[in-house]
Amino acid sequence: MTISVGFLSAAFLLVLQETIFVASAFDPSPLQDFCVAVDEPKSAVFVNGKFCKNPKFVRAEDFLFRGLNIAGNTMNKQGSNVTLVNVDRLPGLNTLGISLARIDYAPNGLNPPHTHPRATEILVVVEGTLLVGFVTSNPNKLFTKVLNKGDVFVFPVGLIHFQFNVGHYPALAFAGLSSQNPGVITIANAVFGSDPPISIDVLTKAFQVDNNVIHALMKQFKA
Incomplete structure (x- = not known):
């Protein structure tokens, strides 16, 4: 041939x-x-x-960052706090393609559905019990698991994922990310709290709900 x-x-x-x-x-x-x-x-x-x-x-x-031993303030609507150590907080990370985060969760605390456009995330639970999961691109299949102390879970780059404290006590996890500046897009904030806002007509058609529902959601996530 x-x-x-x-x-x-x-x-x-x-x-x-x-x-x-x-x-x-x-x-x-x-x-x-x-x-x-x-x-x-x-x-x-x-x-x-x-x-x-x-x-x-x-x-x-x-090449030094101090303070990851200090718990983040979870007194907010979500009941969670992310302390991110990226290149902006640790200059020596520049060009090394890695960063780190401490995530604190109050009981019933949620790290809401979000994506990291530039990084895969690997999470290890240090204290507590977390329900975690991610959703694939179309078709949207959910992979979810309950994690306990010492368990590790990975969220592939760019996919929507979350963590929820299903225990009765505060939880703590650490995450490694495969970028010096992974970025984060919190889905609800991005859709309902963008500046300027996305058109009401677009959102009502996308979510198939009444205008009043969209207005109510926008008030919750308004910057």
Whole structure:
């Protein structure tokens, strides 16, 4: 069987395009030992959304964050608190493609349905009992599990997921994320609390409910 050079070239370009597309979905690999993020552009190099501090002036403190032993304030509507340690709070994370979060939950506390557009999340329960889950892209299948102390669960990148404290006592979990700046889109806030707001006509048709329901939801999530 003879395969033309043109066919091979086209196939190679197709594979190359797919590879580039997949690679672009994640933080780029570092090309140096570190690139400590700095807000001052003087004598700095711009890498991955941040300026790099001159290596001569880098200190151990640039790779240190203190305070994850302190419980977050869960006195809010959701009964949860996320303490995120990303590149904005730990400059040494820049270009390393990783971040960390502490999540505190009051009894019946919820980390509401949300997505991380740039990161997979792996969660470990330190205290308490959590109902967790994520929903796949179409068809929307739910994967859910009840986690206890020491259990680990992973939420694939970009998928809607949640955690709910089903225990009678406060719960605590830590999460690792595969991006220095994973981002977060809380579904209800994004849909009903955007600025400027999404058209009422769009939302009533999307959710198949009366205008009054949409108005009531918008009041709850208004910034």
